[in-house]
Amino acid sequence: MNASLVRPLVRAELRAEFRAGEVVMTTIPFAASGLLVAAIAIGADTPLLRRVGPGMLWTIVLLFGSFVTLRRTVSGEPTRQEVLTLLGVDPVIQWVARAASSTVLLLGVIAVLVPVTVVIYDPPLTGLAAQAVAAVLVAVGLGALGTLAADLTASTRSRTSLVPLIVTPLTLPLVLAAVQVQEGAVYAASPWPWLLLAALTDVTIVLAGLLAARPLQEGAV
Amino acid sequence: MTTSKRHLVIDVAAVSLVLAGFAGALLAPTDRLQGDLQRLMYVHVPSAWLAYLSFAVTLVASVAWLRTRRDRWDELAVSSVEVGVFFTALTLTTGSLWGKPVWGVWWTWDPRLVTTALLFLVYLGYLGLRRGIVDPDVRARRSAILGIIAFVQIPIVHMSVVWWRTLHQPPTVLKPGQPSMDPGMLGVLLLNVVAFTVTYAALVRRRVEIARAEAAVEDALLSDDSPLAGDAVTAPTHVEVLDV
Amino acid sequence: MRLRSLVIPGVGIAAVLAGTLSFGGLNGSLVYYLTPTEAVAQQADFADERRFRLAGVVTPGSVTGSADTVRFSVTDEATTVDVLHTGAPPQLFQEGIEVVLEGSWRGSTFASDTMLIKHDEEYYPPEDLPAEEPA
Structure with a gap:
């Protein structure tokens, strides 16, 4: 296993995404329209919108985040994956690179959706440092589990709905932590228990991904 | 005994035990606070137990498949998930029916309730995943991996009422020390647990048979000696003229 | 590696x-709810009608009320909090039972609008409770 291969692989994944623009041109606008529709559905109740804003943001990130991991990846495509494996790139390294690139893209999605939420919902802006940490933890967990789920469902017909079905329930602790950190900040409560919970979820997901990478690729079609 | 006779024995045992458990549930003493509502426990608790049991069987079968690559482990894993998903749904339904009159709500933000609902959804995802993959070997491998990962939730579901302060009461029977329950009620509950477990075994056996039959159909469809749909049509004569 | x-x-x-x-x-x-002791200790954190859940045992002899409001107090044996509940209580509501209430502080009274009954993990017929278990 050669860990120095992760960086060039991540760079290749990101370059492919910037050329195709799948996340920037479809996922982000779709997610932003989700935020807008939810706000309109709730109606003209500014105090209520302020309260539900962060919850809406993280729900949207969770639901649409799966699409980021479902994008066309360099090492996820069967033929390229076979070439990489034949070249001796460990499946674990390929998985780490895919998960890391998805995490970077998810951070980008969150970075765009946060200002949109602030504009539409006007939530109280307190405890931003803890919330930034929570956002990173959400991106890591969602990126890792989404990549694992995308591998599990590779070349199946229903994968666009299967990946969210597998990812959404298992990443609920992350969303819960992110929302509670925000709510806690309003009332000056400590964010630590929630950040620890999110970190624990992340570590568990990453471990599962590392261990599943080899059995998943062995004899893959 | 032939296989079908053994099946008959287990089916009859399951039906009669369930009937006995039902009678016991009606005859058991009435709870001091909840009255007859508490009788829902005789369905709710065994269903929850079966959810744990079936997903644990899936875990073991998934590990066994990854080690041995024998088809029967994969058949057992999927059969157990299907039965488990049904009983998880039954747990959620009876819990909801019990919660409305006793707690005052059908559903509430409570760790035990939420984790159980997530369990249900993830194993539905497992079944969805299997439907999406055609190749039996790839299907078995991927679902074995998901069957192992998904089991992480089970200890969280069971311990949620102990770790967190929740609305759902802590365990009555599966805890250190004496069960905090009337012996008569406990007896009926255990009878129902046994009845449900035998029912589980009967259902899984039937489902494994179906899985075998499905695999046989798949094999037959994939093998070359089966007639093609086009064979029924006689080739047009001009092909012979062209001498292809 | x-x-x-x-x-x-x-x-x-x-x-x-x-x-x-x-x-x-x-x-x-x-946690899903606060005990009366915690709720009183953290009263300052829950100003401005911030909602939270409060759980305790309904103090025997404290229940008074009309059709759609009930006054009673809940206790955890160290602290007792007066409650004004709006709405019809669930059918199991009675003295000595544990309840979870949703609402906020109004002065030193807890104003609740949602009541859940939290039953314990003990199941016994009415007559033969074990001697050491209080009913």
Whole structure:
């Protein structure tokens, strides 16, 4: 296993995404329209919108985040994956690179959706440092589990709905932590228990991904 | 005994035990606070137990498949998930029916309730995943991996009422020390647990048979000696003229 | 680098995190409700009608009320809080039962609008309670 291969692989994944623009041109606008529709559905109740804003943001990130991991990846495509494996790139390294690139893209999605939420919902802006940490933890967990789920469902017909079905329930602790950190900040409560919970979820997901990478690729079609 | 006779024995045992458990549930003493509502426990608790049991069987079968690559482990894993998903749904339904009159709500933000609902959804995802993959070997491998990962939730579901302060009461029977329950009620509950477990075994056996039959159909469809749909049509004569 | 060199520290980190979370006294904010003692101690944090859940045993002899409002007090044997509940209480509501209330502070009274009954994990017929168990 050669860990120095992760960086060039991540760079290749990101370059492919910037050329195709799948996340920037479809996922982000779709997610932003989700935020807008939810706000309109709730109606003209500014105090209520302020309260539900962060919850809406993280729900949207969770639901649409799966699409980021479902994008066309360099090492996820069967033929390229076979070439990489034949070249001796460990499946674990390929998985780490895919998960890391998805995490970077998810951070980008969150970075765009946060200002949109602030504009539409006007939530109280307190405890931003803890919330930034929570956002990173959400991106890591969602990126890792989404990549694992995308591998599990590779070349199946229903994968666009299967990946969210597998990812959404298992990443609920992350969303819960992110929302509670925000709510806690309003009332000056400590964010630590929630950040620890999110970190624990992340570590568990990453471990599962590392261990599943080899059995998943062995004899893959 | 032939296989079908053994099946008959287990089916009859399951039906009669369930009937006995039902009678016991009606005859058991009435709870001091909840009255007859508490009788829902005789369905709710065994269903929850079966959810744990079936997903644990899936875990073991998934590990066994990854080690041995024998088809029967994969058949057992999927059969157990299907039965488990049904009983998880039954747990959620009876819990909801019990919660409305006793707690005052059908559903509430409570760790035990939420984790159980997530369990249900993830194993539905497992079944969805299997439907999406055609190749039996790839299907078995991927679902074995998901069957192992998904089991992480089970200890969280069971311990949620102990770790967190929740609305759902802590365990009555599966805890250190004496069960905090009337012996008569406990007896009926255990009878129902046994009845449900035998029912589980009967259902899984039937489902494994179906899985075998499905695999046989798949094999037959994939093998070359089966007639093609086009064979029924006689080739047009001009092909012979062209001498292809 | 081998897979094991990644997995073993990972499992270690997970164990430390789980340990800190469950035994480090950090799970205070993961709770579903506050006890009367905690609610009184944290009264300042829950100003401005911030909603929270309060759970306690209905003090025997404290229940008075009309059709759609009930006054009573809940206790955890150290602290007692007066409650004004709006709405019809669930059918199991009675003195000496544990309830979970949703609402906010109004002065020193807890104004609740949602009541859940929290039943215990003990099941007995009415007559033969074990001697050491209070009803």
